[in-house]
Amino acid sequence: MKIGYMYKMHAYPPKGGNHVHAMELVQGFLKAGHQVRVLDDPTMPGVTSFSGSSTGDLQAFVDDIDVLYIRIDARYLGQWPEVGRCMEMAGSRPVVWEINSPANETLAFSWLGGRQLNVPESWLKGLKRWFHASRKMPGIKKEESLRRNLAKRVDSAICVSTALKGYAVETLGIADTTVLPNGGPLISEEEIAERRQKRVSDHFTVFYSGSAIYPWQGLDFLSAAIRLAEDRAPDIRFLLAVNQYSDSLPSGKNVEVVQGLNREQILDAICSADACVALHPEYFWSPYRFHGSPMKLFEYMACGTAVVTSDRGQMAELIEHGSNGLLCSDSPDDILAQLMTLRDDPELRRRLGFAGWQMIQKGRSWSDNVNTTLDVFTRQLEAKE
Template sequence: MKIGFFYPTYYPVTASASVHGYYLAKGLAKRGHILLSCTGDKNPDCIQYPQTKQGMLRLIFDADVLYVRLMNYFERVALWRLPRLFSLPVIWEINAPLEEQYAVSATALENEAKMKRHNQQRYFNAKFVDAAVCVSKANAVYAADFLRIKNTYVVPNASDPDLFGSGNGPDRYKRKSSDEFIVLWAGNPQLAWQAMGLMFDTAKRIAELDAQIRFVFISAQDTDVFPKQDNVEVISAVGYNDMPRYILSADVCLALYNNYTWCPYGFYHSPLKLFDYMAAGKAVIASGLGQISEVISHGRNGFLTDNRVDDVVRLIMECKRNPQRCVQIGSAAREEALRYYNWDRVAAEVEDVLKRTKKVA
């Protein structure tokens, strides 16, 4: 199948924002599909068309289907089917509702008006979309109930168990002492949904209880927001392919999020960090929100928390007191990544959606 592939910066893989597109393109090409692009992505797995109106038209008439990650500047790609008189099916990949783009701004009133206009535009463009691939059930509700896309499919995110396998960590991050216990978090602290306050308060409380426990924060952005205390270390600018050496060195990993009270669809993310931790075979302490509570079975392949400092502290201390259980839970998590939460599965499920949509169209 010839797939018109419209994805924001994803090649080469750098940070989390590029991971999904990179692995999906790789997986679809591996399954024998031909990817067509006119975005200048430089992916060798894609046939590149000129970034001109003529190049776009050539792609439209060569493609069997268009696969578009829903982003501002790609929304109108759905209208490109018009020259083919609707014979070209369009699939949107939805990772977040529009509210996410406006969640972190201080100009709430101005953004409310902008968001209303933008939502109207997105709703109109969705009329030209045949199906939506959604990374979570919450996004599928957004696609079906608000955008009125009839065919919605939930395809959760994943990780690369080979990249995060134990064999890829010979040069692991060094502990300060052999009895040190490392609690790790990786992400962008500037995003409003990251539960940074919860983690900072937890680190402060732990410092009073156990000097052997160290918090390692791998930050994609400004490191000045982190507390300056002896049990906290901040590491910046780590490329995605270098992440395994840090995650494999941890004893426990954190996937903590604030509740999405600002979004009518609730917690809609399918957190890549969660699946990377699982693929690395690490015990995860995660917020019991949305898809996370579907992926993690408390006490079997991870731990769920109600986001109280006391609860997170208790779970960390329990993991340190019982390292063997920690290892067992991490092993169960990796088994889940090998069985289902991997990018080969994502490519297979997206391929199924592509085939169904092309057949219907």
């Protein structure tokens, strides 16, 4: 099978979750014996990359594929005209959308950017947020209209959460949908043990991986819990791995911030930690409230490390409190309490870490995602025959 995958980024080496997603799928397709064609990504190993700079390039790309697979996220298709053109050129070839977000995710910067948990904002700041969000609404409306129009040509959608399945069906009108959360790497117990040998501290260590500038990463929740820990649990060490520094990053004797770790270093740090956190705020402006599939959660579990995560959305669907992880509210007291529970109960954190690892091993790995995605492609190709 020749798969045409459009994702509009240079994804290798991966620098974020969206890069990892594209890389894992592409490499999985190749490993399964298929060929992959991409647009404008000369960085991806093993693929044939077309420039996409002209109509002829796009036509050559489409002519060389059997199925067209397109990543849909918060970036506007209105600013990516190649999608509509390739879909039109595709003819009878199956078109599958990989839906990662509705257009209204862009409002996260308006409503969450620069916020600090439990720090009241002035009415003027609130007015500025409202004005910033209001200015984006016409663009969001226009973008969703474009998506609905293009979706008429979509044969199937792969949605990373149940919330996004609702978006695909109810808003975009795509009836054939599959829910497929992000995955985690398959890491053996032996490899985890080897990576844990690189641990550098005897202190109970809590690890966070993510951005210091994107407001949906929940860093303000963790920062508030870290401040509480200075008095209540000064023996807990917090290790924060970020792509860039920011004024919002917490500081103190119990905090270490590292920047720009590569993928292998991130996996080493996860394996060496005692607990990992994946905290995500509610999108109160959205009818879906929370639609994401936090990749860090799957990577934490793949490394056999106990997780503490927000009790909402996909996290609450996958994590059973006390069975394969711990759920928490947005309260700093609750977040710290869950971490202290893990600190004080080594057997619990071992059991939770192992249960999370088993979840990845038994159906939540990138290999499983690749197989499910290929099944969708095959089914659509057979339907076209």
